Amino acid sequence: MYGMIHRALRQMVLDERGEEVWSSIQRTANVGLSDFISSATYPDEVTQRLLSTSSEVLGQDSGKMLEQFGQFWIRYAEASSFASILAFTGQDLVSFISNLDRMHRTIEDVMINARMPSFSVLAHDVGQIRVEYRSTRTGLAPFVSGLFLGLLERFNLNGSVSLISEDSKKSIFVIHYE
């Protein structure tokens, strides 16, 4: 995955648990400053190691931590240099999710080794969106749930996210909001 993800995870731990806890994660996961370059892509193994070590050190269930991280990711991106890209992607929940793939394609053009997921809005009614998530990676459904929760927060919506089906190729989520 790309370094910005690593940086976001670091920021989340720093914000919530402070420098000492982060240093401990960094030591245990055997990562250094060179693993935190936003524009670089790293083997998934490094990201997995960071995530699992974080969940261990924080004493959190890995699924719960991934969801929390997904939610934080949106806040982190909003505050980063990529904020204007987020705004350009969409200024409401449906537009944003519908346009994610176009944004991701550009990232793939910029970062040759990046492998981005795909999001399709399958249906949307008032107060409900059905989204298909596809990725070559597995086990990230809780992270995606967190992303949607982060988006609800971003667009000042109250709501919830449910994973209604999942197989090796795709996951279907329903986002309910008021």
Added chain:
Amino acid sequence: MNEHQRNIIFPANICVDADFKILSIGPVAPRLIHGLKSGGYLFDYVACGHPNDEDYLSSVSGSDKLVRFEPKGAGSAVVGWVVPSESGYILAVRISPDKFFLDGSSLQISDFAPGDPYVHGLLMFTMQRAMIEEQKALTIELSVSRQKTENLLSRFSRIAGFMAHDFNNFLSIIRLNCDRLANDLAEDERLLRLIDIIRSTAARGSAITRSLMTLSNQREDTSLPVPIDQLIGENVAFLSAAAGARVTVAVDLRAPGARVLASPTGLLNCVVNLLINARDAMPSGGTISIKTFPKAHSATDHDIGVADNGHFIVLQIVDSGTGMSEEVLARAFEPLFSTKATGNGLGLASVRDFALALGGDARILSEQSSGTTVELVLPVWSRTEDPTTNRFSDVGQDATGMGDPAPVKILVVDDEPYALEALVELLGAAGFEVTACTSAKAAEAELAVRTFNVLLTDIVLKNESGTDLAKLAASRDPDLNVLLMSGYVPIDDQLDPKWSFVRKPINTQALIETIRSL
């Protein structure tokens, strides 16, 4: 094309009748041209910049002429074609951003048609700018992190240095008291052997503290009067190891007592550099000779500086290897010139620089197939002595019972009582008249009422400085010989060139000899 298709391909389209009354608008049009709504008159909202926009639009309808519509109120310009329709015209327009920057813009991807290349361009430009910003942040982060690491290392270094210094003081006490014991037990072979073991173990411990002090950036390169034969003699094992197993190192030292004012580490590095070159010139092994001998300055030595006393010491490294061709010989000292595949061409150049910095020079004598001799010609160090005030060396000899009855008076200052006690006893046994002080303050009081020939003081004293004491004492009595001792190598510019220095743990015999030679 139906309205649905039109809205997807041209999300900002506007349909008007023949009188330019708006019939319908695409989903994005009101976002781009604020206030735009069906039923209104087109030119209340936009202008094309022509005297008669209605006539102009009619004239370009159906052509491939691109028309730009500027909003009359708030909003963004749109650009497109005017296409005739059954009910009037369709303005197949899309947003036309003036720049590829998104900062502060309210645009979003949905404002563009699905395949609009502008989207990719805008994203690309914005992504690049964002990545530059991230890079800047990373650079700052790295710099802060480096600073933190440096601070941490420096703290560790200081602590390691202090610990090494204190430990070295304890080793010095052990060493000095071994010497005291040895004096008392001169007849008992077994006990003398045990003392020797303790002494040599203390010396090994001291080597470790020296490494620690080197790691903690304590200086190792202060220029000292180095007895060159002694330096090489003491390091033969190390030099043989540097030369490798296939080479025998033969030593022929013929400049006993001659000293060179140089960094001992720097001098050893030179010898090692030359040994490695010699070893590489003898791939099948052989013998390397390290030779020293004195040499007086001669008229042919115009390329060598003049030593204070006109004397030089020659240090030769002689190999029986492949030798150098004339071309190689001519360039041998040239920086970055090397005949080795992995050589950096700095070895010989740095050796010559070292010799030149000391006021000497380096030379190479070599012929192909006949081996190579590299020789360093270095000025011999000697104190400038006024024969009329040279009472001190006479007095030193006195102490050994060789004439003049006046004993050498030494003021010894050390805040380690055990070390002080041992020094007093050992120097006393050597015939010196010793006064002991455990602080600079006490020493100042002694200096105020008595005259001494030698001030022997530790540099690091509790809350005091031996160097400051030496400066004060020397200012009061210019004839006073100052001998500093420490586990640290002092910084050159804190020392008066006339002062001498001995390193802890103190080798008693060497100390006595140094005092006698002052």
